[in-house]
Amino acid sequence: MKFKLLLIDMDGTCHTPGGGIIKSNIEPIKQAHDAGVIVVFATGRAPFAEINELEKHGFYQDGYYLAALNGSWIIDLKDQTTLEKNLxxxxxxxxxINVIKTKQPDIDFFAYSEDPMENYIYNKGPLTLMEFEKKFIDRNSKLINIMDFENFKSCFKFLLRNSNENFHQEISKYDIEIHWEPGRTAEINRAGIHKGFAVNYFMKKFNINKDEIIAMGDGPNDVSMLKVVTHGVVPSNACDSAKANAFEISKYSYQEGFVGKIINKYIFNKGE
Structure with a gap:
């Protein structure tokens, strides 16, 4: 079968969590692109962070795309133009945020605002969530404590740490989509906006069917795209919900260059 589209998650799949790309993935991705395969980096990260290393490794060219913040911001990397936003x-x-303030004060919270220079935070416990997400925003962006602010702007995505199912049910009436597995950070987007939405966007844009796509991811926010495609492949380090929805669970972890090995196996028939 000839595959026409790759969707590649970053953290824990193609990149180290919170860090740069695994070096052994770079050339196979480029070789797939040069062979005519469209490449989409589908990530929960904000789009233009230096630590994403997309410009550094030559991915700012025709045929590369970015579905950032779980598909809520879709970008053509050739000229960094926005194709679609859903906030x-x-x-x-x-x-x-009002529910957090009044009913769930123990939650850690981070929100990516429509204004890249204004993001919203609340940290009850250690500052680990805020410190992790700060890697992906402009260093001059304001971090506004939600307890000291009103009139919040539209947002691409929320992250919640120390949340639970009861709280998720409480806020689910506000037209949102929650990606979560117990013990992990919850990621929240507008209802209907997720990585599966991004898959469908590119299928329609390029007239590609689900059998011609390989999607790779490891987390709860990857489940939606793994469900859409026929060939959803996850690394050995993937979470339980990702593994449960995968076509294949690789024996390789992200540290071992899982992405490059899957590209070689399915695009170039080289085996793992």
């Missing part, structure tokens, strides 16, 4: 409305942002 949580300001009204629903304010409603969710």
């Amino acid at each position: 949580i409305s300001a009204q629903n942002v304010n409603s969710v």
